[in-house]
Amino acid sequence: MALETLRWMVFTCLMTALTAVGAQIAVPIGPVPMVLTNLFVLLSGLLLGPRRGAAAIGLYVLLGAVGLPVFAQFKSGLAHLAGPTGGYLAGFVAAAWVTGVFSRASAHKAFDVVAVIAGSLTIYAMGVPWLKWVTGMPWAKALTVGMAPFLVGDGIKAAAAVALAWSLRPALFQRFRTAPVSSPNLP
Amino acid sequence: MALRLALHYIPRSSRVHRWDARTKLFGVMAVGGAMLFSKAAVFPVAFSGLLGLWAAARLPWLLLLRTFRAWAPFVGLLFIVQAVSWEALLSPEKAVTQVVPLNFVAMAAASSARLMLMILWAVLFTATTKTVDVQRAVLWALRPVPFAPARRIAVMAGLSMHLFATLLDDLEEIRNAQRARLGDRSKNPYRRIKTIILPLFRKAFHRAESTALALSARGYRDDVTVDVTPWRRAEMLSCVGLCALLLALHRGMP
Numbered sequence: 001m002a003l004e005t006l007r008w009m010v011f012t013c014l015m016t017a018l019t020a021v022g023a024q025i026a027v028p029i030g031p032v033p034m035v036l037t038n039l040f041v042l043l044s045g046l047l048l049g050p051r052r053g054a055a056a057i058g059l060y061v062l063l064g065a066v067g068l069p070v071f072a073q074f075k076s077g078l079a080h081l082a083g084p085t086g087g088y089l090a091g092f093v094a095a096a097w098v099t100g101v102f103s104r105a106s107a108h109k110a111f112d113v114v115a116v117i118a119g120s121l122t123i124y125a126m127g128v129p130w131l132k133w134v135t136g137m138p139w140a141k142a143l144t145v146g147m148a149p150f151l152v153g154d155g156i157k158a159a160a161a162v163a164l165a166w167s168l169r170p171a172l173f174q175r176f177r178t179a180p181v182s183s184p185n186l187p
Numbered sequence: 188m189a190l191r192l193a194l195h196y197i198p199r200s201s202r203v204h205r206w207d208a209r210t211k212l213f214g215v216m217a218v219g220g221a222m223l224f225s226k227a228a229v230f231p232v233a234f235s236g237l238l239g240l241w242a243a244a245r246l247p248w249l250l251l252l253r254t255f256r257a258w259a260p261f262v263g264l265l266f267i268v269q270a271v272s273w274e275a276l277l278s279p280e281k282a283v284t285q286v287v288p289l290n291f292v293a294m295a296a297a298s299s300a301r302l303m304l305m306i307l308w309a310v311l312f313t314a315t316t317k318t319v320d321v322q323r324a325v326l327w328a329l330r331p332v333p334f335a336p337a338r339r340i341a342v343m344a345g346l347s348m349h350l351f352a353t354l355l356d357d358l359e360e361i362r363n364a365q366r367a368r369l370g371d372r373s374k375n376p377y378r379r380i381k382t383i384i385l386p387l388f389r390k391a392f393h394r395a396e397s398t399a400l401a402l403s404a405r406g407y408r409d410d411v412t413v414d415v416t417p418w419r420r421a422e423m424l425s426c427v428g429l430c431a432l433l434l435a436l437h438r439g440m441p
Binding site: 001003006007009010011012013014016017018020021024025036039059060062063066070078079080081082083084133134135136137140141144145156157159160163164167168171172 | 212215219223254258261264265268269273294298302305306307308309310312313321325339340343344346347348350351354355358376377380381383384385387388389391392394395396398399400402403407408409
């Protein structure tokens, strides 16, 4: 397999692992302490693009669902997917894809800002209806519980994701530019 | 680190543990789905089934309580939000029975009970199934999908877990270094995020590069076959039977 393909594969795994690490970092932002999962979800889309970003976060959700302790506070299991948080987890995968699509649409930096806003809204667009459906709450209550308390924190995390993407992209792409070409003798 | 990463599987010598991961996965999915769409008849069956299988699997009852306690704040919040009538709460003249109507409380209780049952069924699955078995089940499920490289997904899952463990150690090291420099006293959340994440990424990129080169040097390839044991017919049929039972209960048939 070509080194380039292997490198992208490992970097996808790296984003999966970083998302799992981010879920263990709690930062007091806004009315409730926030974990950094969203930040890494958005960053996956910004750094890896739509397909690989969604793959990285899809793998994260899969690992958590099958019982590996990658969700916040080292939790795991199918309960997170089947329970009220399931929509947000599915939304993470879609958000990484949406962020990647918007971010790759143009090289202009403003598209990164649009991308993270679209990505964050995608998480809510999937998480809140699922919460409403699973619990049977009316829309107003579902929005109050599942969206309003997180808006401040998510705004800061989205801004941090853009800033980090701008500072990390050169380092990431430099590796791909300066990497040795894979030997034709290797399988 | 080993303690932190201790998986949530609880080893026991029981029939439930020996069941194929696919049987348990599809069973839990069927029960979860039935509870989402179901009428009240499914609840007692799901509850007694859960208790019966919990006892058969010889899982500690404390785990049941621990799970309940862990999810209680979230489910409790949902119960309160659902039980309160907001229209009555915002109106100037209000009685307790108007703010917390009985039909709202009943609906909130049913919804919370359904959520807790779904969560406990999923915990039963996780506690009785080894991760490697689940990975094989996922591999089996992905095999017929033409665009999903099952073998690569399995390798990536392993790699991600390896990187997760090493990055957690790196994170601890960065935090300690930050504390030593009094960096943790900053009130600015953006600065706090930046001072943790940037060094973490620097280390992570370095690790990823070494891993990619190591894989390449060892001649990693995707097309090596992995043997997954076939799904036993009896267990497959029991899954179909469970689905039929749930469907019958849902339609209100005996």
